[in-house]
Amino acid sequence: MRSKKKIMVIDDDEAILDVVSIMLEQEGYEVIINKGNNISLTNKDIMPDLILLDVRLSGIDGRTICKNLKASELLKSLPVILFSANADIKEIAASCGADGYVAKPFNKKTLVGTIGSTLQLMQ
């Protein structure tokens, strides 16, 4: 049996982490939640298949995380989707090399659709 795809959701808002987890788990994903204060991607066992990353995190900018990931030889192929309430999310995503974006507030169809199509492209 093929293992579930792992999605790491990075957001500093617990309600967002919770509700996104519910939505993604309903769609058969395994969700790793992260509040953005300690992101470690060194353990291959918990290496996600995709990162859903909030732009405005407490103490750190999601754009910086995305740029760092895309600058890493090891991790640059790991798809990153930015999500934000910022009206300029499309440009923000493009400027830091993200693979996709989801504007807040979102609906499940958009969220799941964007994640699904991004994962498909990466295969």
Place this chain on the structure above:
Amino acid sequence: MLVRLAGSFFAELSDFCNGMKNENYLSIINSIEDYAVFATDLQGIITTWNSGAANVLGYEEAEIIGKNASIFFTNEDKIKGKPEQELAIAASSGKAVDERNHVKKDGSVFWGSGLVFPLYDASSEHVGYTKVMRDLSERKNAEQAVIEARDYFKNIVDTVREPLIVLSENFIIDSANKSFYDLFKVNKKDVAGISIFNIDQGHWDDPRLKTLLDETADKGESFNDFELRYDSPKTGRRLLLCNARRISGAKSKRLLILLAIEDVTDKRTLEQQRNDFIGIASHELKTPVTSIKAYCEIIQQQLLSAGHEKLAQMAGKMQVQIGKLNTLIGDLLDATKIEVSKLQFKNEIFSFNQVIDEVVEAARAANPLIEIVKETTSTVYIYGDQTRTGQVLHNLLNNAIKYSPGARQVIVKTSSADGFVTCCVQDFGLGIPKENQERIFERFYRLTGDGRETYPGLGLGLYIASEIINLQGGKMWVESEPGKGSSFYFSLPLNNDNAL
């Protein structure tokens, strides 16, 4: 009798004053209409009187001869003993000259000059005085007007909160207003006669400002809004906007430059805080809306799966309301961005028809009871912000539906001419009275009356829509008749060759 007097005119005058019956002198003195010339005895009793005196002081010769000349002094001067002092000075010094208020026969007071000379007879005995007077009211009034005008403008200049400074040759400080001294914490004497570039330890010595002032001095070229970052121990770090004009008059060869300084430090800080607020508010308000909306969607789905259709419907309605809340937050943020000129446009060439198709389809899906008729021309292309343009059309369509209770149709039409595409959204609803039509594009303006109180909204939608159109080089207007409906138009410039 011969009388000695200083000066040729007064030497001749003395003959008249001593009562010589020389017709020539008499006619000369009497012909002086603007000057009062009269003589007195040692006690100041008037002995002769010319026609000019009658003009200036109002008394005829017959009624004034024999009266004391102190009658022309104000009571205040009389109390101070001025009439006696004047005669005493004339006797001891040979003449007394002064300017003071004088009283006419009718009691009115005028400002006049007076020259008093002692009169001597042939045996050099001091026999009296002669006084020559002129009404200087006009000159005095003109001088007073100049003083008042100067004080008037000085008060204005000193009241102006912006520091103002006038520079003369070599940018020497000629004068400055109170605000200047207050802002830069200097005294008038500290800066008078010093070049602006040398005051406050040379903190004004900015080469760019010097170049601009040189051009103003040499060519009369004014400049506006030059940003000077000023940082001195006295003022701290300030951001100053400087405007300059050459103000030397055409007759005056003197070079004068007015430099107006606006301290925008606090304003810029406030703007920055407002901009930060926009970002924070966008995040802080939209984050809970995001999770509520997502939870609601999950609940709706779960309820449907469990067969609770009515409850699922309610959850669906909740989502619609959350969507409205999100729109309101978006409108408030957009309005704030427009206020601080921070509304950003992602300009690209796009198909205007495609925007119309998408927005109309979304409106049809959301309002199945309304027939939205689309009458568009062939495809036109625009260079602008596709999303923002769609937002405008979405707003107009929503308004058309919102203010058309009972109506069944809304028409969206486009036409293009003279390099512009025009879009019209026509409804058959309440309409807008003529007197309100111009104001509906103002921020927070809401129509009242005719039951409109029941329609929700912040009065921001049309303001934002018209600003989006204006900022893209277009315009928005309305044609409407109460009871018949409204047609909202907006036009936008076509892309150069109307193609992708």
